[in-house]
Amino acid sequence: MLLLTESFLPHMNGVTNSVLRVVEELALRGDDILVVAPGPDSHPSLEVPVELVRSFPLPQYPQVRVAVAGSRRLVELMRRYRPDVIHLASPFVLGWQALVAADTLNIPTVAIYQTDVIAYAQKYGLPRGRALAASHTARLHRRATLTLAPSTAAIARLESLGVDRVRRWGRGVDARQFRPERRSDPLRERLAGGALIVGYVGRLAPEKQVADLAALRGIPGMRLVIVGDGPDRAALQRALPEAAFLGHLSGTALAEAVASFDVFVHPGESETFGQTIQEALASGTPVVATGAGGPVDLVRSSVDGWLYRPGDLGDLRARVEDLLGDHAKRRAFGAAAREGVASRTWEALTVDLVTHYEQAARLRAIDDALPARAAVRPELSEASVARPRWSRYVALGDSITEGLCDTSRMPAGEFRGWAERLAMLLAHERVQPFRFANLAVRSRKVADLTGAQLDRTLELRPDLVSVLIGANDLVGPSADPDLLAAQVDAAVARLRECGADVLLVTPFLPRRRTAMIFARRFARYNALLRGIARRHGCLLLDVEAHPAIGEHDMWADDKVHLRSRGHRFLAYRAAEVLGVRDAEALGELDAVLHSDEDLPAPGSWLARDALPWVWRRLRGRTAGDGRVAKHDDYVLVPRKRRTRTRQPG
Known part of the structure; x- marks a missing residue:
């Protein structure tokens, strides 16, 4: 299997984390895997081979790199490696080049819809970019053999663009790493003294709407703790001087921070899923999230957290105050949160993923049997259709x-x-x-x-x-x-x-x-x-x-x-x-x-x-x-x- 990703180490985000976990689980199954990722950094610690391709950093966000391999190089790579299926993790630029190459060799492709670039373009104030992102997203996922989306909101987004062959595939959570026992009293004392902690984990960028957390100012006995990094960090530190900014955390340090929160907040409305929400739930931390996008499928309102009305910051504040003011409710919500994610392991999700790979192979065989295949893939028509008769x-x-x-x-x-x-x-x-x-x-x-x-x-x-x-x-x-x-x-x-x-x-x-x-x-x-x-x-x-x-x-x-x-x-x-x-x-x-x-x-x-x-x-x-x-x-x-x-x- 060839796994091609638009985002990879050392930049850790939801896409990178998902790729690493899928690679780990597939390797445990004994599958042969090649990862194609943006260069120039090498990753000798990874247990599977990695093929790096040329990339360049985004001017306003240098941690994110855009890979441009070229279809010809990818065709040569695929011919050499001979994959049964190609896994495209959050495809956009490199993913499109891979789709063209895969079609040349009749290889099935599974595209993972994980980043809502349409909403991101809007958040970054690019109205023309939003239309271009929508058209490219539709074209790309229509061309893939099969698309996997993590939530009902993501599926609805794709269907509104005319994308068919969409299946639901969520994300796993490491319940051994993220668990209530990670709660650290010394860490809580250092961060908040005797105050209750409301915490956020994620990228500090416009699409995450972290600035909305200013609505929580002035809640008595509360300390806001923000974990993560990104282009908005300096501006957020100026806007929220009373908050503790811990920067990027990973591993045990991240798990301890999340378990030590009393309430986890997630204000972003453009999430296709919300992996950090799952990690909070696994940590036994009740969640308050916007009632839009991926969180709708993750948070059971009034069971393990609250979903507030999108854009209603007064409702956000009221939901947080409700949990901070009721210790018994926080404990009950936390216990339900941990129980609710018990079955969402990466092992189980990878078994589902392999089933989708097998379905993509069957669908590709059907597509290839269509006499006028070039009509379905217009970019290949010149070489494959005879002169009109x-x-x-x-x-x-x-x-x-x-x-x-x-x-x-x-x-x-x-x-x-x-x-x-x-x-x-x-x-x-x-x-x-x-x-x-x-x-x-x-x-x-x-x-x-x-x-x-x-x-x-x-x-x-x-x-x-x-x-x-x-x-x-x-x-x-x-x-x-x-x-x-x-x-x-x-x-x-x-x-x-x-x-x-x-x-x-x-x-x-x-x-x-x-x-x-x-x-x-x-x-x-x-x-x-x-x-x-x-x-x-x-x-x-x-x-x-x-x-x-x-x-x-x-x-x-x-x-x-x-x-x-x-x-x-x-x-x-x-x-x-x-x-x-x-x-x-x-x-x-x-x-x-x-x-x-x-x-x-x-x-x-x-x-x-x-x-x-x-x-x-x-x-x-x-x-x-x-x-x-x-x-x-x-x-x-x-x-x-x-x-x-x-x-x-």
């Missing part, structure tokens, strides 16, 4: 495939659309004539696909059919993604039975806050479409793998349709899947040649788009009522000219 292409769907708002080089009132652009690209790959029909009509739903559109398609006997539909259903008040996908499944089965290749395209949303209320439905529906593609041997354009489609400049002024730039983008991504040579380069050239398009539409959005939509809804009508497909029969797409003629006869 189709001569009769039919496009099915709704307004996106009809081409609404793609007015590029078109007469007034007419539209092109991504499917027509794709037809032209496919025609240029052939010497023989290429025919194209577009049965898509605005406002159509899955029921229209399985009815009139499917019937007409079967009459036309195409050898290629594209299907992009479902968005109009999914934004409805009572959408059922499973039922919709089942209907698509039946339609795809009929198309495949008739010998047509099917390009399935997953529906997508603009990156707007209002659209995100539908994100879970879209994620579920798209996950089911991926299953349909595997079962029926379809080509798949998984648009979630291309997060740029959600950017505002891809969408028209009406906010619900693609503008010409978006249609071009979608057409070239589909062309890559279908094996059109140099599709990416052609797309970049096309974008430059049409950079003067997409001028703002006249009038306000409210009057031009929103009110007419509301009026139609009130009358039970849609924009597609009375409309017919713009190409209900084949048109001939010449190989070297952009003009179109109706097929004779």
Whole structure:
């Protein structure tokens, strides 16, 4: 097994600690392990081999290093080591490079989601960085064979990004190291005299929200003790001069400190898990933590601690005062805390981890059996898909495939659309004539696909059919993604039975806050479409793998349709899947040649788009009522000219 980590010794944090414990347990099982970690420091004390890769420190946080190995070097390393599975610990930069390398060699990957970089970007005041982090996180975990997340909050975060194949895998705790017997009266006397101790353990950085502990100032008979280090330490010492700052502790010293607290506090709202919370619970120390993220799964409120309302610092103070003022409650909560983590050993968690490794190997075998694997992994399509062979292409769907708002080089009132652009690209790959029909009509739903559109398609006997539909259903008040996908499944089965290749395209949303209320439905529906593609041997354009489609400049002024730039983008991504040579380069050239398009539409959005939509809804009508497909029969797409003629006869 090859274990690749973004964080490692000498910088100790939650990721490093988890990696060390997993390595220790796997070695005890007799597994062969190679660790790939950021250099330049070597670790001769580790009992397994470590391969160090080039890295550089973050400017504001030099203890954290960003590794950049390059996919070519990782491919060579994987070929030499020949791992059965690749474990990616909190992957981001190095992890993405490893995923590309693993796909080249068809090796299963298990990605451990442990760091909420999206929330971190927000905490560090990087609004643009937050969007980039979200898109990269989605793309990375979608590409991994299997993702393991430590909490229900982390799973929900990934699902909201459209990530499927997510399983729950928590963290173990060393109950021998962290135990109530470590409580030290001499240490308590040195730190607080006769006062009660409220303690925090963790990194001193913005995302941990340690500054919120200022809300505890002035509680009688209490001393605040902070264990840890990080870029915020100096500022926190100025803001909390009455607190004791112990710096970084480890081993027995850390265990003694945690067991000597009377109450453990954890204010960070962006935790995917909360390992220090588990260590406090194992030490018999009751916990007060924010009711968001990982702590929700760890702290049993009113049993072994309290969860306070996120952002409500008055509630934080009240919960701490409640425990400090009741010795019997602290003892009862502490006993329940120790009992509650008794089964969370690293040995048990590693047994679960190996089971996930085995599942990833089975899933990878399924992925590799998919005929159009390049469609699922677009970055590999050029080398693995043959030159297009189709001569009769039919496009099915709704307004996106009809081409609404793609007015590029078109007469007034007419539209092109991504499917027509794709037809032209496919025609240029052939010497023989290429025919194209577009049965898509605005406002159509899955029921229209399985009815009139499917019937007409079967009459036309195409050898290629594209299907992009479902968005109009999914934004409805009572959408059922499973039922919709089942209907698509039946339609795809009929198309495949008739010998047509099917390009399935997953529906997508603009990156707007209002659209995100539908994100879970879209994620579920798209996950089911991926299953349909595997079962029926379809080509798949998984648009979630291309997060740029959600950017505002891809969408028209009406906010619900693609503008010409978006249609071009979608057409070239589909062309890559279908094996059109140099599709990416052609797309970049096309974008430059049409950079003067997409001028703002006249009038306000409210009057031009929103009110007419509301009026139609009130009358039970849609924009597609009375409309017919713009190409209900084949048109001939010449190989070297952009003009179109109706097929004779």
